[in-house]
Every structure is written in structure tokens, then in C-alpha cells.
Amino acid sequence: MSPRADAAQNRERILVAARAALAASEEVRLSAIARAAGVGQGTLYRHFPTREDLLAAAYEHEVDELVSAVPRLLEEHAPLAALRLWLGEVADYARVKRGLIAAVEATVWRELTDASITRITSAIDELLQAGRRTGDVRNDVDARDVTLLIGYLARVNEEEWDTRARHLLDVIIDGLRRR
Numbered sequence: 001m002s003p004r005a006d007a008a009q010n011r012e013r014i015l016v017a018a019r020a021a022l023a024a025s026e027e028v029r030l031s032a033i034a035r036a037a038g039v040g041q042g043t044l045y046r047h048f049p050t051r052e053d054l055l056a057a058a059y060e061h062e063v064d065e066l067v068s069a070v071p072r073l074l075e076e077h078a079p080l081a082a083l084r085l086w087l088g089e090v091a092d093y094a095r096v097k098r099g100l101i102a103a104v105e106a107t108v109w110r111e112l113t114d115a116s117i118t119r120i121t122s123a124i125d126e127l128l129q130a131g132r133r134t135g136d137v138r139n140d141v142d143a144r145d146v147t148l149l150i151g152y153l154a155r156v157n158e159e160e161w162d163t164r165a166r167h168l169l170d171v172i173i174d175g176l177r178r179r
Contacts, residue, residue, distance in 0.1 A: 011047045013037040018058040023092075030054065062093045063116040067123045079131035080173065086127060087150065087169045094153035094165070121147055131176070138178050146172070 017036035021028050030051060034044040048054035069089055073082035124143035131137030149172050156165050 007047075010037070010039050010043055014039060014044055014047055014054070015058055015061045018054055019062065022055075022058060028055070060116070063119060066090065066093055067119050070123045070126050074127070074130050078136070079127065079134050080136040080177065083127040083131060083137075083176070084169070084173050086123070087172065088166065090150055091153060091165045091169060094150075117147070128176075136178060137176050141176055146176070149175075 014033060014037045017033045018028070020036065021033050028051075030044060031041060033054070034041045037044070044054070048057060066086070066089055069086060070082075073085050076082070077085060121143045124146045128137050128141065128143060128146070132139060150169075152168060153165060156168070
């Protein structure tokens with residue numbers, strides 16, 4: 001049985017508020033997330049009984065959005081432009097991911113990333129394959145290469161994020177172009 005419409009909306013608002021909280025700070029307070037989502041703490045705990053449940057759901061929500069963006073981006077843009085736009089979404093996700101890493105235990109983090117890496121790698125592969133079909137993307141680069149390259153986002157300091165993260169994504173795109 002699917003949840004009532006208002007329950008589904010509450011869940012979505014909680015996840016959006018959690019994402020914003022994770023992007024803003026490593027200190028994630030559930031009471032602040034409930035307030036930002038416009039729900040009571042009881043509603044938050046009905047959806048997410050523990051802090052880890054909420055953080056895991058926020059992470060999975062981000063991965064779902066990243067993966068589901070690929071077909072839309074490829075439909076609306078040339079493959080290399082779609083890849084660039086998708087990498088921009090990855091940068092936004094990395095900012096949230098940084099807060100999530102700080103907020104959860106190492107074992108929980110490993111479980112979350114292990115569960116999502118295949119989906120993210122498949123999304124990258126779909127973008128690369130589309131770029132190869134149009135002749136824009138090099139043949140000697142695979143999804144694992146790109147995954148390793150975008151891993152640098154974890155090392156960009158918050159104070160230089162806005163200038164450096166997007167610039168480095170442009171460097172990756174330039175490196176992927178077929179010459």
C-alpha cells in the first residue's frame with residue numbers, strides 16, 4: 001500500500017530539509033530539520049526512526065536524483081553538455097555528501113556508498129557512451145576513470161568550493177573531449 005499523499009509530501013519535505021542541512025553544516029540537528037520541513041518531530045520520527053535512517057534516506061534520495069537525471073539531460077542536450085550539467089549536479093551532491101560523511105559512522109557510510117556506486121557508475125557510463133556515439137568523448141576513458149576523477153570533490157575546502165569545484169569539473173570535461 002502506498003503512503004497517503006500528505007505523508008509522502010512530508011517525507012519529501014523532510015528529505016529536502018535534510019539535504020539543505022547537510023550542505024550547510026556538519027552539525028545536523030533533527031529538530032532543526034523537522035522545523036525547516038514544517039513538520040513536528042513525531043512526523044520526522046515516524047518516517048525516519050533514527051538519525052542514521054534519515055541520513056541514509058537523504059543519501060539514497062541524492063543518488064536517485066543523480067541517476068534519474070541522465071535520461072532527461074541526454075534528451076535535452078548534446079552528450080558532452082549533458083555530462084557537464086550532470087557533473088554540476090554531482091558537485092552539488094558532493095557538498096551534501098561531505099556533510100553526510102561527517103554525520104554518520106564509517107561503517108554506515110561504507111554501506112551507503114557500496115550500495116550506490118554501481119548505479120552512479122552506470123549513469124556515468126550512459127553519459128560516456130552517448131558522447132562516444134556522437135564522437136565527442138574519447139574512447140580510452142571509462143566510467144571508473146571519471147568516478148576516480150570526481151572523487152577530488154571530497155578534498156575541496158568549503159571556502160574555495162564555489163570557485164574551484166566547478167572549474168575542476170571543466171578540466172575533467174576538457175580531458176574527456178576527443179581531440
